[in-house]
Amino acid sequence: MNQAHQMGFKALADPTRRGILHLLAQQDMTIAEVADNFQMTRAAVKKHLTVLKDGDLITMQSVGRTRVNTLNPDGLKQMRDWFAYFDAFWDDRLATLKSEIEKDIK
Amino acid sequence: MNQAHQMGFKALADPTRRGILHLLAQQDMTIAEVADNFQMTRAAVKKHLTVLKDGDLITMQSVGRTRVNTLNPDGLKQMRDWFAYFDAFWDDRLATLKSEIEKDIK
DNA sequence: TATAAGAGGTACTAAATGGTATTATGTCAA
DNA sequence: TTGACATAATACCATTTAGTACCTCTTATA
Numbered sequence: 441m442n443q444a445h446q447m448g449f450k451a452l453a454d455p456t457r458r459g460i461l462h463l464l465a466q467q468d469m470t471i472a473e474v475a476d477n478f479q480m481t482r483a484a485v486k487k488h489l490t491v492l493k494d495g496d497l498i499t500m501q502s503v504g505r506t507r508v509n510t511l512n513p514d515g516l517k518q519m520r521d522w523f524a525y526f527d528a529f530w531d532d533r534l535a536t537l538k539s540e541i542e543k544d545i546k
Numbered sequence: 547m548n549q550a551h552q553m554g555f556k557a558l559a560d561p562t563r564r565g566i567l568h569l570l571a572q573q574d575m576t577i578a579e580v581a582d583n584f585q586m587t588r589a590a591v592k593k594h595l596t597v598l599k600d601g602d603l604i605t606m607q608s609v610g611r612t613r614v615n616t617l618n619p620d621g622l623k624q625m626r627d628w629f630a631y632f633d634a635f636w637d638d639r640l641a642t643l644k645s646e647i648e649k650d651i652k
Numbered sequence: 653t654a655t656a657a658g659a660g661g662t663a664c665t666a667a668a669t670g671g672t673a674t675t676a677t678g679t680c681a682a
Numbered sequence: 683t684t685g686a687c688a689t690a691a692t693a694c695c696a697t698t699t700a701g702t703a704c705c706t707c708t709t710a711t712a
Contacts, residue, residue, distance in 0.1 A: 446561055453559035454671090455552055465632055472687065484672050486688075491670095505680045505687060513635035523626040526571055529619035560699090577660065590700045592661075611659050611708040 448519045451495030456480075457488050464498060464511040471507055554625045557601030562586075563594050570604060570617040577613055 451457055456478060463469060463477055475485040489509055492498045496515035501508050557563055562584060569575060569583055581591040595615055598604045602621035607614050 445564070449555070449559045449564070450670095453555045456671095458551070458555070462631065465635070470687080480671090481673060482688080483674085483690095487671080507688070511632070511635065513632070516629065516632050517636060520626060520629040523622060525568065526617070526619065526622050529571070529617065530623060562699095578658090586699095587701060588660080589662085589702080593699075608660095613660065 445519065445522050447491075448495040448497060448515065449522075451491050451497055452519065454488065454491075456485075457492055460485075460488060460492060460509075461497060461511065461516075464509055468508050468510045471509065474509060551625065551628050553597075554601040554603060554621065555628075557597050557603055558625065560594065560597075562591075563598055566591075566594060566598060566615075567603060567617065567622075570615055574614050574616045577615065580615060 459478070460474055463474060471482060471486050471489060474489065475482040478485060489498065489500070492509075493500055496518070497512055498515075499510050499512050501510065565584070566580055569580060577592055577595060578588060580595065581588040584591055595604065595606070598615075599606055602624070603618055604621075605616045605618050607616065
């Protein structure tokens with residue numbers, strides 16, 4: 441359950457990888473095309489893509505001799521859903537009520 | 547902008563820290579109380595709390611000789627909102643449409 | 653008031669993990 | 683077969699994590 445989020449959150453913890461996700465949100469890209477958008481070697485970019493794949497945030501598909509990387513909406517959605525645990529706090533009125541109750545208890 | 551998320555995502559990348567957030571969602575806790583819920587030293591837990599604070603996910607308030615840690619809903623909300631960038635993908639119909647269009651292009 | 657105990661803060665260290673570059677090897681289409 | 687693309691292995695350096703030890707500050711009490 442919570443363990444499923446570990447790879448995903450680790451993948452999101454790097455700014456380069458979040459940048460890659462933004463790129464792939466625009467269009468699918470090969471490794472070389474992704475690498476063109478960053479000042480680092482293709483090998484380094486490839487490892488970031490592997491981390492994103494392990495985090496289930498993208499998928500890879502071989503097309504001829506290239507490999508196309510595609511955003512995985514399901515994986516991203518699962519990450520977003522982790523925050524649902526805190527839904528009770530989003531509503532300011534509920535949060536205020538909660539803190540008032542806690543004050544009374546003390 | 548995006549930089550603001552860096553500390554937050556780094557804070558969420560650790561399972562212990564996510565566990566701490568779940569604890570604090572139940573009730574505010576001192577450092578010692580948080581540490582009682584994990585099999586690691588108080589010093590280690592304290593460091594995790596500092597990371598969470600730097601990520602704006604919790605707040606700390608000194609009360610006498612104790613320090614009370616409180617969940618920061620605003621910080622969590624900002625993290626969740628990062629995913630809004632991908633809103634176009636949540637809707638399965640849009641995603642399907644997108645992939646169909648791409649097929650046509652190829 | 654003096655002092656001991658409790659809570660927290662920090663510096664230092666060691667181990668583990670992560671990021672990148674380099675180099676070498678493999679694969680496939682023109 | 684050549685060149686573009688991809689993968690694998692290695693090495694080096696930076697960062698992260700957790701533990702130990704010692705420090706300050708607050709509170710309680712002899």
